[in-house]
Amino acid sequence: MLLFIAWRNIWRNPVRSLLTIAALGGGVVMVILYAAFLEGMTRQMVQYATEISTGQMQLHRQSFVDDQDLYATLPWHYIERIERRLPEVVAAPRLYAAGLASAGDNSSGVMIKAIDPLRERRVTKMLDHLRSGEARFDAVSSNEGVERRYNVVIGTQMARNMHLNIGDELVLITQAADGSIGNALFRIGGVLRPVEPNFDRMGVLMSIEAYQQLMYLEEGFHELALWTQDLTALEQPQQPQQHVASLLTELHAEQPLDELGGAAMVRNWRQLTPAIADMLELSKAMVIIVGFIIVGLASLGMLNTMLMAVHERTHEFGILLSIGMSRWWLLLMVLFESLFLALISAVIGSIAGTFVARYFEQYGIDFSGSMPDGYDWGGIVFEPVMRGHFEPQHLLSSSLLMITIAMLASLIPSWRTVRMKPAEVLR
Amino acid sequence: MKVRFRILVSTMVMLMGISAYSPAQAIEINVLMEHIDRLWRGDTSQVTMSMTVKTRRYQRSMKMEAWSRGKEHSLIIIREPIKDRGIATLKVEENIWNYLPKINRVTKVPASMMSGSWMGSHFTNDDLVKESTFIDDFDSVISFEGERDGVAIYEVTSTPKPDAAVVWGKVVMTIHQDNFAPLHAYYYDEEGIQVRVMRFDQIREVDGRAIPMRMTLIPEDKPGELTEVLYEEVAFGITLREDFFSLQNLKQRR
Numbered sequence A: 001m002l003l004f005i006a007w008r009n010i011w012r013n014p015v016r017s018l019l020t021i022a023a024l025g026g027g028v029v030m031v032i033l034y035a036a037f038l039e040g041m042t043r044q045m046v047q048y049a050t051e052i053s054t055g056q057m058q059l060h061r062q063s064f065v066d067d068q069d070l071y072a073t074l075p076w077h078y079i080e081r082i083e084r085r086l087p088e089v090v091a092a093p094r095l096y097a098a099g100l101a102s103a104g105d106n107s108s109g110v111m112i113k114a115i116d117p118l119r120e121r122r123v124t125k126m127l128d129h130l131r132s133g134e135a136r137f138d139a140v141s142s143n144e145g146v147e148r149r150y151n152v153v154i155g156t157q158m159a160r161n162m163h164l165n166i167g168d169e170l171v172l173i174t175q176a177a178d179g180s181i182g183n184a185l186f187r188i189g190g191v192l193r194p195v196e197p198n199f200d201r202m203g204v205l206m207s208i209e210a211y212q213q214l215m216y217l218e219e220g221f222h223e224l225a226l227w228t229q230d231l232t233a234l235e236q237p238q239q240p241q242q243h244v245a246s247l248l249t250e251l252h253a254e255q256p257l258d259e260l261g262g263a264a265m266v267r268n269w270r271q272l273t274p275a276i277a278d279m280l281e282l283s284k285a286m287v288i289i290v291g292f293i294i295v296g297l298a299s300l301g302m303l304n305t306m307l308m309a310v311h312e313r314t315h316e317f318g319i320l321l322s323i324g325m326s327r328w329w330l331l332l333m334v335l336f337e338s339l340f341l342a343l344i345s346a347v348i349g350s351i352a353g354t355f356v357a358r359y360f361e362q363y364g365i366d367f368s369g370s371m372p373d374g375y376d377w378g379g380i381v382f383e384p385v386m387r388g389h390f391e392p393q394h395l396l397s398s399s400l401l402m403i404t405i406a407m408l409a410s411l412i413p414s415w416r417t418v419r420m421k422p423a424e425v426l427r
Numbered sequence B: 001m002k003v004r005f006r007i008l009v010s011t012m013v014m015l016m017g018i019s020a021y022s023p024a025q026a027i028e029i030n031v032l033m034e035h036i037d038r039l040w041r042g043d044t045s046q047v048t049m050s051m052t053v054k055t056r057r058y059q060r061s062m063k064m065e066a067w068s069r070g071k072e073h074s075l076i077i078i079r080e081p082i083k084d085r086g087i088a089t090l091k092v093e094e095n096i097w098n099y100l101p102k103i104n105r106v107t108k109v110p111a112s113m114m115s116g117s118w119m120g121s122h123f124t125n126d127d128l129v130k131e132s133t134f135i136d137d138f139d140s141v142i143s144f145e146g147e148r149d150g151v152a153i154y155e156v157t158s159t160p161k162p163d164a165a166v167v168w169g170k171v172v173m174t175i176h177q178d179n180f181a182p183l184h185a186y187y188y189d190e191e192g193i194q195v196r197v198m199r200f201d202q203i204r205e206v207d208g209r210a211i212p213m214r215m216t217l218i219p220e221d222k223p224g225e226l227t228e229v230l231y232e233e234v235a236f237g238i239t240l241r242e243d244f245f246s247l248q249n250l251k252q253r254r
Helices: A002-010 A014-054 A064-067 A079-085 A117-123 A154-161 A197-202 A210-216 A239-254 A274-312 A314-322 A325-364 A394-421 A422-426 B002-020 B031-039 B125-129 B247-252
Strands: A057-061 A089-103 A106-115 A130-133 A140-141 A148-155 A169-175 A181-192 A203-208 A223-228 A264-268 A374-379 A380-382 B044-054 B057-070 B075-079 B088-092 B095-100 B105-108 B138-148 B153-159 B169-175 B183-190 B194-208 B209-219 B226-234
Touching: A002 A325, A014 A064, A014 A274, A014 A325, A014 A380, A014 A394, A057 A064, A057 A239, A079 A089, A079 A223, A079 A239, A089 A117, A089 A210, A089 B105, A106 A154, A106 A169, A106 A197, A106 A210, A117 A223, A130 B088, A130 B226, A148 A154, A148 A210, A154 A181, A154 A197, A169 A210, A169 A374, A169 B095, A181 A203, A181 A210, A181 A380, A181 B031, A197 A203, A203 A210, A223 A239, A239 A264, A264 B031, A274 A325, A274 A394, A314 A325, A314 A422, A325 A394, A325 B075, B031 B138, B044 B153, B105 B247, B138 B169, B194 B226
Parallel strands: A106 A203, A148 A181
Antiparallel strands: A057 A223, A057 A264, A089 A106, A089 A169, A089 A223, A130 A181, A140 A148, A148 A203, A169 A181, A374 A380, B044 B057, B044 B226, B057 B075, B075 B088, B088 B095, B095 B105, B138 B153, B153 B169, B169 B183, B183 B194, B194 B209, B209 B226
C-alpha cells in the first residue's frame, strides 16, 4: 500500500521526477564510462607490459640490471634447462648494447637490442607491432654485391628523426666486447610502432647472429623473457617465479657464474614495471573517488526534488498526521519515493551506460589527428585511440554507489516530515 | 686517441709555457698560465704513440699516429691492431668525425655521445673536444711549493670559473720545479671527490723541453683499470695546413 502511494506520488510531478532521474541516471552513465575507460587503459597497459615486450618474467644478471654491464651474460644452456624443467614455459633470449647510429649526415646514440625472431614470436607480440616494412632480420647482399647487410627494425621516432625509410642504409658503430671498434652496415627492414618511449626513440632491433658479428660477444645473453601458457601466472606470478629461481640456484651450483656479473635473478612483470603495477592499484581507487564526486553532485538534484516534494505537501502531511498516521510511516513513504527515483535512475543509467560503454569499446575516442603516435604515460606508449573496456560488474557497483548516496541525501527531507508539528502546519 | 693527442698537446703547451718563463725567478701563476694558453695556439705536432687500455675484462693495445694544429684541429689514425687499422678520428673545433675503413663511411659523433668512451679507452670524446684553457676557464693558485716524496714540486690548484664549461670541480697538478714537467694531475668532480688521476713519467728532452713520454689515466671508480699512452716519436713545429684536417683527408690518409 505504502509502496503504491509512494509510486503514485512520484508521478504527481512527472517533469520534476524525470529531471531528477535524468541527473542521477546521467551520473551513473558517467561513472560507468569513466570506469570503462580506466579499465581499458589499465588493460592496455598490462597487455603492453607483458605480451608485447616484457613477458611475464625475465632473467638477468645483477650487474646487467645495475649498470647494463655488457659482460654480465647468462650462458646459452640456461634456456634449454629452463624449458626442460618447466615445459609450460617458453623463453626468448635478448642481448643489448649501446651504439652510435649514422645515416647520411644524421647520427644519434642508439640502444641495440638483439633477439631470436623465432623464439621472440612465441613469447611476445613485439614483432607483430609493425608500422611499416617487415620484421625481417636476414642478411641481404648490398647493391655493390660485396658485403651482406643484415636487416634491422627500428623505432618510429628514430626513423623520423634520422629520416630513415625501409631499405635505407644504417651505419652502426659500437665498442665490441673485445674493446675493438665494432662497425657494420645494416639495412632498414621495418619500423616498429611505439611501445616503449626509449625504444621508440633509439631502439635498433637485430638478430642475435648480426649482434654477435658486430659485438664479438658470444658467451651468452643478457635477458631471458619468459611466458607461461598458464594464464593465472599473469595475476599470480609468484609461483612459476619460485620454480625458476630454484632452478637458477641449481644451475649456479653446477657451474658457478663469474663473480663480476653478479648473481642471476628472475623478476616478474610487476617487479619489472612497478609503475604499471602501481597504476593498477591507483586506478581502482580513482574510480571510487571520481564516482563519489559525480554521483554526489547528481544526488544534490535528488535532495532538491525531495525537499520540494515534502515542502509542497506540508499541508497534506499535516492532515495525514492529524488523522492518526504514524510519523514513521510518513518517513518511510518519503524514503520509498526516493528509492523509486534512484532505482529508475539506476536502471535507465545502466542501460544507457551499457550502450555508451559498448560504443566506446567498439570505436573508442580517436586522438590520432592530434597525436598520431599515441601518448606515453608511466613509460608506456598508448595507442592514439582511447578505448573503453565494459565490464558488467561496473554496472552493479556504480548503481549501488548511486543508490547509496541518493538514499543518504534523501534522509534530510524525510527527517523533516518526522519533525513536523501537525498543529502548526495545518494553520 | 684524440684525447691522448689533446692531452699530449696540452702537456706540451704547458711545458713550453713554463720553459718560456725564466725558471730562476719565482713562478708567477698568472703569467705562467697566460704563457701556457698563448703557446697553445698555432703550434703543430706529429706524434706516434701506443695506447694500452686495461679493464677488468680485457687488455688491448693500439698504435696510432696523430697530428695537431693549434687547439682546434687534430687527426688520429689507428695503425694497429689489424682489425682496427685505418680507423681515423678527425677533430675540427667542436666536432668529431670517425672514419671507418671496413665500411668506408664517415660518421659524426653527436652531442649526446660526447661523454662516451673514446675508442674503448677511459678517455671520453669530450676530453678531446673541450677547449678549456687554464687562463680563461680556471682560477689557478700555487697551493704548495717545496719537496714532496723527495722531489721539488709546485702544486697548482685550478678551480673552474663560475661560467666555464668544465666538467671538473677542480684540477690539482703537481709539476717538477727543476724541468717543469708535470708529475700528476688529479681531477675532482663537483662534489669534491677525486674521480681520476693522470700520472706522467718517462721524461725525455724534445726540442729543449722536458716532456713526459708516458701518461697513465687511472679512473678512481674502476679499480684495476687504466689507460696508458706512450709517445714513441714526437715532432713539433712541422708544417701542417688547415686543409690537412678535412673530411677528404680523413678518408685518404689511411
